[in-house]
Amino acid sequence: MSFEEEWAQLxxxxxxxxxxxxxxxxLPADGGGGSQAPAAGSLAASTESINGNANLLIxxxxxxxxxRPDAELTTMAREPRAHGDVAEQVARFAxxxxxxxxxxxxxxxxxxxxxxxxxxxxxxxxxDTAQHFLDSLLxxxxxxxxxxx
Numbered sequence: 001m002s003f004e005e006e007w008a009q010l011x012x013x014x015x016x017x018x019x020x021x022x023x024x025x026x027l028p029a030d031g032g033g034g035s036q037a038p039a040a041g042s043l044a045a046s047t048e049s050i051n052g053n054a055n056l057l058i059x060x061x062x063x064x065x066x067x068r069p070d071a072e073l074t075t076m077a078r079e080p081r082a083h084g085d086v087a088e089q090v091a092r093f094a095x096x097x098x099x100x101x102x103x104x105x106x107x108x109x110x111x112x113x114x115x116x117x118x119x120x121x122x123x124x125x126x127x128d129t130a131q132h133f134l135d136s137l138l139x140x141x142x143x144x145x146x147x148x149x
Contacts (some may be wrong), residue, residue: 050119057112064105069098 001009076082077090 047119047123050115050122054112054115054119057108057115061105061108061112064101064108069094069101 074090074094078087082090
């Protein structure tokens with residue numbers, strides 16, 4: 001397959017994905033710009049999913065760290081092997097790429113930390129909701145003997 005054919009196929013695939021819209025947790029895309037409320041009980045979050053995604057983000061950061069750019073890759077483009085202007089631009093690009101790499105690693109690590117914090121908050125809110133339900137049950141509930149039902 002030639003590059004042009006492969007590029008055309010990738011563009012067609014991307015266009016098809018764009019037309020179907022984004023889906024979260026297997027729910028259909030919202031065509032109304034966020035004006036529709038989801039059906040009650042149709043979207044559920046779990047701490048396993050949140051923690052799993054946080055772990056995945058930190059793994060990505062780790063893989064990026066393992067595959068970090070080698071600073072010595074630019075030695076072939078230094079003087080006298082290359083023209084001075086070329087050597088300067090290659091060094092400038094290598095510095096820029098290194099900065100982008102460090103930013104990406106920091107972003108994935110920060111997102112992982114934030115997602116883990118969100119998971120902890122989710123657990124706390126779920127516990128508070130369950131505790132409130134039990135407190136309400138004890139406060140407003142009344143015992144009915146089996147014979148009186």
